[in-house]
Amino acid sequence: MGEWRSSPGSVGVKRYFDRVKFPRPNEKSGPLAGHVKKGRTYRPALAATGVLRIGDWVRDDLPDLLWPVLILSELGTAEAVRFVRWQKAVQDDLTGKAEPRFIAECLDGRLASLDRLAAQVPEARAVVKARAKERGLLPESVANALASYPLRPAEWLVDREMTPPGQEEIDLLARAVLGVLKDGHREAVIKCLHIWSAVQAGTFTTSAETVELLQRYPADPRTRAKADSVVRALWGAQKGLLLHENKRHFADAIKWAKVFWGANSMTTRCMRRREVEADEHDRKEGAMETPSDATSRGDAAAPGAPPERGAHLRQLAMDLLTSYVEALEMSPARLYDREPQEVHSGLVARAGRDVITALGAPDLWCMEHGAHIIRALVEVRIYLQWMAQQDPSIYRAFQAYGAGKAKLYAQIMDELSEEARRPDFEEAIKDLKKLSRNDEVLDYRVVDTRDSFADGKSIREMAKECGLIDLYRQAYYMASGVAHSEWWSIETHAMERCLNVLHGGHLIPSLSLNSGGNVELASSWVDQLEEGTSTDEAE
Ligand SMILES: [Zn+2]
Secondary structure (H helix, E strand, C coil), X not given: CCCCEECCCCCHHHXXXXXXXXXXXXXXXCCCCCEEEECCEEEEHHHHCCCCCCCCHHHHCCCCCHHHHHHHHHHCHHHHHHHHHHHHHHHHHCCCCCCHHHHHHHCCCCHHHHHHHHHHCCCHHHHHHHHHHHCCCCCHHHHHHHHCCCCCCCHHHCCCCCCCCCHHHHHHHHHHHHHXXXXXXXXXXXXXXXXXXXXXXXXXXXXXXXXXXXXXXXXXXXXXXXXHHHHHHHXXXXXHHHHHHCCCCCHHHHHHHHHHHHHHHHHCCCCCHHHHHCCCCCCCCCCCECHHHHHHCCCCCCCCCXXXXXXXXXXXXXXXXXXXXXXXXXXXXXXXXXXXXXHHHHHHHHHHHHHHHHHXXXXXXXXXXXXXXXXXXXXXXXXXXXXXXXXXXXXXXXXXXXXXHHHHHHHHHCCCCHHHCCHHHHHHHHHHHHHCCCCCXXXXXXXXXXXXXXXXXXXXXXXHHCCCHHHHHHHHHHHHHHHCCCHHHHHHHHEEECCCHHHCCCEEECCECCCCCXXXXXHHHHHHHHHHHCHHHHC
């Protein structure tokens, strides 16, 4: 193989990273220690440089590298040497037609690069093609697979019209894509093509250590794994450098990638795990899989019926709430300053009713559908504990805040035009007006639209002040993420990965319902409720 040059310090890639400033982490403790904090966002130091671009090479680059991806699948990874010889032959044929560095860069295995070469050196088309044929780099099967895509770069590489793929082409494409995804060595060999081309053109420079490693690549089995990693890293860095020099360097490649994935989505269907794994069931296409379907496969208990270990939970919760209410009734009620007791018992009752209802439906015994129960329980606990530490007028403020909201909702409903109102609509407005506890003549009800009844103080702030911040962080925070449809929660609960490798691993909505039935989770609700209904706290 050509000429390896070592020149530490003169590497473009290194130059590029030398210019990057690494901000110093200013978050010193807690779960995000080591991050760079700015306002309310925390970024890892590397992300804070602003140059980090997490690339998705499969999505953006694999289509452009489809030719070597297909060839190595058909001929085996070791046959990459044919590309290396092809590079040499093309470089020799085109000597003097363009800058050696430019020619070398265009022979990196990318289709878009071949077009870039042909645009500047028209005779390159014939040379590239002839040299590839000589070395068996355009076998029938690969040419057919390539020709099954419209609008691809370097269409001239194969002598045939675009023809939609048959099963044979689809199978080869799927095999090739899966092959390179599963085989880090094959990926590295493909990503090494740009290095081999530059080496043969005499335009490659890197550190002595890297030269040492790459000279024996991929033949030396002892250093192969290490070299694979170095090659993949260099490839990413090289990409960063090219982008740094020209923001549009990969524009054509990405345009083509969009066509590639779009074409795949039209020629092949999504594949779900359950379709792949088990066809013992005759499921209707597109039908939702309910927990009972899962049950008949032995995955979970029957729907509606609680798992045996959790069967007692609902009764337990009802007993807790009942004895709480009875205890209240047995003790002398505070009828003059009634607000503390009203608010306290009201909040406990609200949470208890939620828990009892949820315990009657084991499908809800899971994070996906039960997050609101956790939120309600923790919220009530924080409210009560925080209010207990304030001036007792806080309970009146709590009720007044709610009354103000009822007034606001009534007024918003009142915006609806006369003809659009159904008969029960007036009733609903009347109810809300009553709940606003306003004077019918004298409008004195204040509407506070801040986040909470406590001058807008957040629940987190309250938790901090009353010693429940850990409960807030560990139970409420994440449950809120679920309730607010944060992406991680949607991803884990409602989506699944399409198993069609030609679809590049996108996420599709899951058709399996959560079977719930998590007895530990349901028990923890009852435990929380027990805290709230313990009589000493009710006082
Ligand atoms: Zn799909």
